[in-house]
Amino acid sequence: MLFVSRAIDKLNDTIATAVSWALLLAVLICAGNALIRYSLNMSSNAWLEIQWYLFAAVFMLASPHTLRRDEHVRIDVVTGRFSRRTQVWLDLLGFVFFLMPVCLVILYYGIPFGLESLRSGEMSSNSGGLIVWPAKLLVAVGFALMILQGVSEMIKRVAYLQGRLDASAFTKHAVTPEEEIAAIKNANHLT
Numbered sequence: 001m002l003f004v005s006r007a008i009d010k011l012n013d014t015i016a017t018a019v020s021w022a023l024l025l026a027v028l029i030c031a032g033n034a035l036i037r038y039s040l041n042m043s044s045n046a047w048l049e050i051q052w053y054l055f056a057a058v059f060m061l062a063s064p065h066t067l068r069r070d071e072h073v074r075i076d077v078v079t080g081r082f083s084r085r086t087q088v089w090l091d092l093l094g095f096v097f098f099l100m101p102v103c104l105v106i107l108y109y110g111i112p113f114g115l116e117s118l119r120s121g122e123m124s125s126n127s128g129g130l131i132v133w134p135a136k137l138l139v140a141v142g143f144a145l146m147i148l149q150g151v152s153e154m155i156k157r158v159a160y161l162q163g164r165l166d167a168s169a170f171t172k173h174a175v176t177p178e179e180e181i182a183a184i185k186n187a188n189h190l191t
Contacts, residue, residue, distance in 0.1 A: 001155045002165065008152035009068055012145060016065030019058050026054035045126040053135050060142025064149035070172040084167055092157045095150050103147045110140040 030051050037043040066072050079087050114137035116122075122132040159165035 002159055005152040005155040005159075008148045012064040012068055012149050012152075015145065016062045019061040022054045023058045026051050026058070029054070045124070045128045046130050049124055049126065049130045053130070053138075056135050056138050060138045061145065063142060064145040067146065067149050067153060070170060085161070088157045088160055088167070092154060092161075095154050095157075099150045100147065103143045103150065107140055107143045107147065110136075110143055114138075114140050 029047060033043065033047040033051070079090055082090070114133060117133040117136040122136075124130055124132055153170060156165055156170045160167055160170070
């Protein structure tokens, strides 16, 4: 099963790396649109919408990568007081009872939502707007990837509980305040 987990991790890492370019593209389009709008007094709703679509792609397609890197929102103040084993059990329970059900419900409703938009050729109601279905299909794709990543994380937690995997495989290295201060001091000494 760890092989499956590694394959899912690699898939979401690859997608996140690719979609990071969408963020650069969104910033360039935003800057170009602002320059044209203020210097030439011209604008287009299509340019605004493509920025939204690119942001949606970044958010929906990179969220599973965030989960994989253990950088999602959590309450470390509470869980940090527990042993590593208890934390892993809490993660597992959270994945099983919260992450997976929510993702499955959104996927269940998101697939027909996106497919109906595709079938009808839905267009934006804004003048000069774009087709809408790519953004709507991103919901289903993003949550399908999140479900896969959830499965991967559950596999890793179970492997840890069985003693077959080290916790470093699914935890991030938290920088302590002391490490941050040392890094700032080192940076100041280099300049």
